Amino acid sequence: MAVEPGIHFDVAESAGEYADFPVVTIKCHGRLVSGNTEEIKKLVKPLIEAGGKRIVIDCADLQHVDSSRLGALVGLKVSAINKGLGKLELVNLSPRVAELLKLTSLTDLFAK
Numbered sequence: 001m002a003v004e005p006g007i008h009f010d011v012a013e014s015a016g017e018y019a020d021f022p023v024v025t026i027k028c029h030g031r032l033v034s035g036n037t038e039e040i041k042k043l044v045k046p047l048i049e050a051g052g053k054r055i056v057i058d059c060a061d062l063q064h065v066d067s068s069r070l071g072a073l074v075g076l077k078v079s080a081i082n083k084g085l086g087k088l089e090l091v092n093l094s095p096r097v098a099e100l101l102k103l104t105s106l107t108d109l110f111a112k
Contacts, residue, residue: 007036007062009043013053021054021087028057031064037072048080048088055080060092070100077109 007030014023024047032040040057047055057073059065065073073090080088090110093101101107 006030007032007039009040011043021052023054023056025056025058028059028062030062032062032069032072033064033066034068037069041072041076044076044088045079048076048083051083053087055088057088057090058092059090059094059097062094062097065097065100067100067104070104070106074106074109 007028009029010027012025012027014025026040026043028040030036044055044057047053077088088110090097090101098107101110
């Protein structure tokens with residue numbers, strides 16, 4: 001059985017602009033595929049539950065997101081919306097991931 005390529009994250013917190021929510025930036029490195037989806041969930045869910053933060057998932061070094069893993073990101077976004085105590089955004093999308101969001105009509109969801 002093949003081992004899925006890894007993913008790792010760099011996490012940094014900074015003060016928010018204009019005294020709004022503190023910003024937690026999660027820089028993704030690698031490939032987000034079926035074998036490692038739980039890693040990002042374990043990282044982001046506690047931030048959502050704590051509330052009061054703007055969570056930015058930086059995808060600049062994310063080499064690949066398969067379409068089924070996009071569902072995990074949607075689930076995290078919905079959790080953030082339902083919690084109502086913070087924001088979750090995707091930034092620095094590759095053209096492929098941006099197109100995937102567009103094709104699935106999710107661009108606006110992640111822009112809020």
